[in-house]
Amino acid sequence: MSASATLLLPGTLDLLVLKAVSLGPLHGYGVLLRIEQLSGGALQVPQGSLYPALHRLVQQRLLASEWGSSDNNRRARFYRLTEGGHRHLEQETGRWARVSEGIAAVLAAEAAS
């Protein structure tokens, strides 16, 4: 992991995991890799938090898990998005967009002269 990678904002891990999985079923390590890859290495997922997050999302029925075999033919638990997960991801993406636009607008304000 590059030293310049940024730690995630609190509460955003679930959203990122859902997005990563929405592109296709992944095992835990695959989720980690995909987030790093999509963020161009800018975001670093704390490995210790990843698995509790995955299990939590399964418990909330946003993700479903099943056992399959990974690229090197090992047994691995794969996660995929459920119907509810899709809806949730859409909602949260919209919300995130509004919040970040808002924050960006606030931060872009200049002092009135």
Added chain:
Amino acid sequence: MRRWLHTLRNRRYERELAEEIEHHIDERTADLVARGLDPDGARSQARREFGSVDLVKDHCRDQDRLAWLDELTRNLRFAVRRLRRAPGVFVAVVATLALCVAANAVVFTVVDTVLFQRLPYPAPEELFEVQWSSEQSRGSLRDSVDGTMWQSLADTAPELRACVYSDWTQGVNLIARSPTGAEVATVVERQRVGSGFFELLGVPMASGRGFDIDEDRVGGAAVAVVTWRLWRDRLGAREDVLGSRLLLAGEAHTVVGVTAERFDPGTGAEVFTPLRASREGEGSGTNYRILARIGDHERAGATAALDTASRSVAAMRGDGFSFEPVPLLQARSGWLRDRLLVLWAAVGAVLLIRCVNIAGLLIAAAGRRRQEMATRRALGGGAWAVTRQLLTENLLQTACGAALGLALAGVAMRWVAGWARTALGLTHDFALDDRALLYTLAVALLATVLFSLAPTARLARTDRSSLRQRGVTDRRSKGRAVLVAGQVALGVSLLLAATLLTRSLSGLSSADPGVELEGVVSGAVSLADANFAEAGAVREYFASGVEALRADPRLVGAGAFLSLPFQRGLNMNFTLAGDDDRHLTVVNYATPGALELLAVRHVAGRLIEDRDRSTSPLVAVVNQTFTELHLAGRQPLGARISLMGAEREVVGVVGDVRQVPSFSASAPLARDVPTVYLPADQFPVEAMGMVHTWFQPHWVVRARATPAAGTEALRSAIERLEPVTPIARISGLEEARARALAVERFQALLFAVLALLALVLAAVGLAGITATEIGARRREMAVRIALGSSLPEVVRRAILPILGVAAIGLAIGLLLAQLGGRALRGMLHGIGTDDPWSHLIVIGCLVGVAVLACAPPALRLLRLPVASVLQDEA
């Protein structure tokens, strides 16, 4: 709790969690190796990056913990904590629920077994009893038939699968070889059944067969069928029992069959002999029953056959006679049906009271816990979370109460079953089966959950604003008052029913029996025996027996009767001299001095004396009811009556003796039964054999000291006298009376228990509402006291509304009882449902209970710390 959850989680979960993390570290290691690290370094770096595996696993487990289970355990822990804080309420709730559950389980088992469950025979729905009605019976069915009716049915409807039998059992003497080789004489219950009886009931024999047609004819071979139990216990379980000889009733019988172990004839019989139905003798009266098996496809044919038979009997009798098939289950349990249904209703009423009670307690709890709930809601507890918490508490109580109740029911069931067997003669196999368990569980759930849903849901809706309104009474207490009045009403009607039944019973059992019971001991012997076929043998037996007993210094006197007080007597038709009208009377016989021994009141003329021998002029002694009914306006002494083919003179009149009326039954024991006493020596020889197959005569002695001495004297004297004629059922007359009233006692006691339970529950309800009411009005009371109201005035104001609730409940209850009283009417004797004393007792009880229930909270009011209440709530 944590460890418990861990063990609950299965091993597979742990294995998969470990595997998942291991896979992650392996993948990471492989990536790092691909980037050029050496394998060992790569692995340790992967582990470092991952952090503590145990910690991650723990966090995963936290996420995966079964959410509802977790909440349930949390709720349960909370409930247990709360219950520990108020153990009194918990114990009260669990105890009352347990009693309700136990009562319901036991009564349901009895009702279900007797009324609804299938008879213990194959295809029991095909079994019918053929009953009959005529114009004279005005549509009501008679269950017994005479020989003519049976013969007509058998002749005109041979295609009908039917048989005739007697449902009476009598003790007869059985002489069997004991395992030690000695011959032992015992009395066994014998039932006489026609050919085809066992085949129709359909339970295959353990071995051998039932009776064939030739054996069931007069003069047929002497054969017997024994029950499995008799074979095992008395016949030494011999393999070669079929074809062996059995000395039964003094006659050698060949054993042709052994019934199956589980075979239950429903009469308690231990041995069966052929009935040999005829039109004469026994068959001239309605002493038989008809059993028929009618399959579904045979219905039409059977109806047609019965119609044909009905017409042929009707033509003979000319009275619109008609046969009617009645399902056997109904025919057997019909006499208990009303009583059991009333009992079931009563136990249901108790359950309803208990439900109302729970609802009331919960409303009260809602009042007290509004603060807590509002706080929880304010802290973010969802409405359903709060409801679930309350339901968990109820479920905990239900579970405890139901478990305790079932345990209690198990104990009570054994007791009730024993009683039903000995007192009511029910041979059913009473046991708490899965039907009863299911019913009980449903009942317990209904009692708590359903009735607690409304109050809890309402409580859960408590909003945050009630945090501010402390101690304000609301309209809810009005709803609760209605509930309490309702439960008082149900309790009152149950109490009234119990009081009426108890007073009816005590009237029956304390009424003058017409004889002196003290010290009297009796025992039955069976004279339906080849040894007593000659009338002379019977006379000889009585004479020598009386002589032997009179010689015993422990006894005041001795005698013999055909039937005793508190028993059912023999019915006979008689005519008065110069009149052809036939009347019915009870006929009894007595040895000289026997009437004096029982201290039957001597009214006129003389009693039976030593001079009344078979050769001397025929005489009779009649009772007062007989003279009033049949000799009114005449001089009874010297009147002549014709009985069993011989004319005799009335020489004496005695007082009435209480007995089980065998015709025009109105009460279980009655004194107004016309009765004729004949000297035992003068009882008609022709009738002797027949009468002794129905009735076992009784020896009677009066002990000088204790009844135990009488028992011993009686047994030793009679068995020495005639070793092959054992004496059975030795008991005091008091016990005989208790036996005759067994059904009434059974019912009165069960009702009393239920009424007591209902009263306790109503008291709990009243006490609860008083406590809440006074609790809610503490401030008002304090203000009143501070402003100078006297304490008694304040107490009066506090409890008057409660007594008002009780009074309304009482009024409704008495009204309810009037409506429901119709069901009880047939079960009350000597009093009506409007019995004023019973009403007074109920009112008194209720006033007492109401005062007792609201006294403690009202007395607490006297110690009200006025200043602090005012300060606290200002």
